[in-house]
Amino acid sequence: MCRLSSVDMIKVYSIPNCTYCGYAKNYLKENSIQFVDINIKERHRREERQLCRTVNKGLVPVLVDGSNVFSNYNHNSKDEFINDLQIWLKKIKK
Numbered sequence: 001m002c003r004l005s006s007v008d009m010i011k012v013y014s015i016p017n018c019t020y021c022g023y024a025k026n027y028l029k030e031n032s033i034q035f036v037d038i039n040i041k042e043r044h045r046r047e048e049r050q051l052c053r054t055v056n057k058g059l060v061p062v063l064v065d066g067s068n069v070f071s072n073y074n075h076n077s078k079d080e081f082i083n084d085l086q087i088w089l090k091k092i093k094k
Helices: 019-030 046-056 078-092
Strands: 010-014 035-039 062-065 068-071
Touching: 010 019, 019 035, 019 078, 062 078, 068 078
Parallel strands: 010 035
Antiparallel strands: 010 062, 062 068
16 A cells, blocks of 8 residues: 655646656546656656556556645556546545
């Protein structure tokens, strides 16, 4: 289980040219949800790379809000991914 400290904004751990990363970031933007995009290819913080490997075997995006984590693990389509993202966002809504 991945535990992180509380944050004010959702963190999106992503890489360039990642289709599902784009889906997540576009959905957040379209719904006026603030987030911080963290490109794990550019950032060399070991704990950020480890987070993505631990949560879903290296697949991105990984979205984090405090101790709540959402990842792209096991999604077969854009619709399935967006649906699960919406469910996760409802759970973390304050």
